Amino acid sequence: MKLCVIIPLCALFTLTQQVPSQDKCVCDLTNSAKAFPYDKLSSVEDNASKCNSNITPKKTLELESLMLGLERRLPQLQEDVSVLEREDDGELYGVLSLLVIENELTEIKQLIDKLNMTSQRHQQLTTDTTEQLKELRDKMAELQEYDTMQVVKRQQANQRLKRDLDQCKNEHQPIPHPTQPPQGICPYGKFVNVTGPVVYTPGEYPGSYMYGAWGRDPKPAVGKENWYWLVMLTSSNVYSNYVRLYSSLSSLIVGVSVPGNVLIHSSNPTTNTIQGPNVVLYGDALYYNCYYKDIVCRFNLTTKTITTMQLPEGTRFNSKGNFCHLDECYPYTDLDLATDESGVWVIYTTTQDFGNLVLSKVEEGEQPTFNQTWHTSVYKQAVTNTFMACGVLYATRYISKEVEEIFYSFDTSTGVEKFNIGIFIKKMSPNIYSLNYSPVDQMLHAYCNSFMVSYKVLFE
Structure with missing residues (x-):
């Protein structure tokens, strides 16, 4: 977010005219406002960019994929254990079934370990991001003090008004139906x-x-x-x-x-x-x-x-x-x-x-x-x-x-x-x-x- 600061010249400067002689006119300009901290704005932009690069949809999907894998693996283990309980002959079949279950347990443990590590990384990322966002909000509040013409405030009000108008407009329009592909011979429908x-x-x-x-x-x-x-x-x-x-x-x-x-x-x-x-x-x-x-x-x-x-x-x-x-x-x-x-x-x-x-x-x-x-x-x-x-x-x-x-x-x-x-x-x-x-x-x-x-x- 960039702040556009427009300040009337009369608010910035005090104009004093001195006429030492008929041939010369000298003006002294005195700045009565604080200089805008461009370095602070640049720092805010850099931090916001880093925050965007750290939080991506891929990180969320990584956790969802691991959860899905665990969700599908556990019923399979339960089914294999049930088969072993029903059909265990106490000899070769039981030994082979136990080896299969042992392999499945190993895979599940690896999946859980990876899920735990990913969850810990995400928790730390959430904590760090929350702190960064708080700092960014505080810095933006400080920078907004330089907007003496309230340009940003008016832009925000205009955005809210536009959003409300769009919502009102959409409520009075029919919802368009998406184009449907041909049905073909399909047991599930279109x-x-x-x-x-x-x-x-x-x-x-x-x-x-x-x-x-x-x-x-x-x-x-x-x-x-x-x-x-x-x-x-x-x-x-x-x-x-x-x-x-x-x-x-x-x-x-x-x-x-x-x-x-x-x-x-x-x-x-x-x-x-x-x-x-x-x-x-x-x-x-x-x-x-x-x-x-x-x-x-x-x-x-x-x-x-x-x-x-x-x-x-x-x-x-x-x-x-x-x-x-x-x-x-x-x-x-x-x-x-x-x-x-x-x-x-x-x-x-x-x-x-x-x-x-x-x-x-x-x-x-x-x-x-x-x-x-x-x-x-x-x-x-x-x-x-x-x-x-x-x-x-x-x-x-x-x-x-x-x-x-x-x-x-x-x-x-x-x-x-x-x-x-x-x-x-x-x-x-x-x-x-x-x-x-x-x-x-x-x-x-x-x-x-x-x-x-x-x-x-x-x-x-």
Whole structure:
């Protein structure tokens, strides 16, 4: 806050005219007011800036993420203990179950320790900030004494008046209804909004890997219902050769990977390893863009085997058909893999479609194939990300460093396109490098500048 001080000249100076002779006129000016303390105002501005940098939404979300992880971990422990009590045979089964529970208790203890440390830091930050705000308020009260024309006081009164007028005006206007996306064939109803973020965590490797993807398997293997997966581009921010697994959300948040890595190949990169950040896990198999090819690879996590699907001739690949916004393009995002209630989808573009988005459905089987293809009229390089929900393709675009907009939809059941969706996502980092919908819990999982972020999808 800056004070604009305007003081009439007559209040500042006493004017004395002396006429020693007819040829000369001499004026003595005497300042009758105190000089404005610009150094004190500068100090107030610096302290306010430091206060803003110390208190950020990220600090609050860090605590919320840890609380969410603990909230989801404790019922799982309770369930495992109940199973042990019911089925303990006093022999091998009991020993193995106790080892599982011991691992869960270790993870919970690590989570609680991290939560305690974070809470202590936040309490100290709250105490320090309260003292700083009190000092700032006192200093501003002192500075306001120099406002002899009461400029600041009148500005505050005008702001209050404007606020009251706006409130009165809004009370007499109908509330506009937000634009609704197409319904599609969805058991939950219409997709109406995205809230959150619910989870915001750097995981095991804070700041280490800028590009990647994470989420849940919509069709998990038995015993893996609560697992999460993570793929980080570990070579040149372009390639990877493994998927990392976590037994729960809390394990992912605190960075404890009990299952560990599942290796696709010992070399990175090489034939049929991962290229680009847009990957998904479905049916205990990882789907991704094969290294240096216009081909989709499916890596079976159980058998460690790879099957491939050739994309149509003319498909743009190897960073020639990326997601973009005005300032930059996201390298090696030619192919986007997505999951929803019905399975796996591939979003890409071809020379025949002049760079517009093309959508193909993957037909599962021993040798997966493309079942059906749809062609859209939205230009891929005007899009930053896509995802599927209930058979509807949604596309996002970059609005600012803080906001991403879901602006477009294509309903595969009707072929209807809409460009006016108008649902906004609050970002925690400037760029979202991968975005995928999880039908298991109706969450959007985003990977943003090495952070894992999730949002809740709301249906009407």
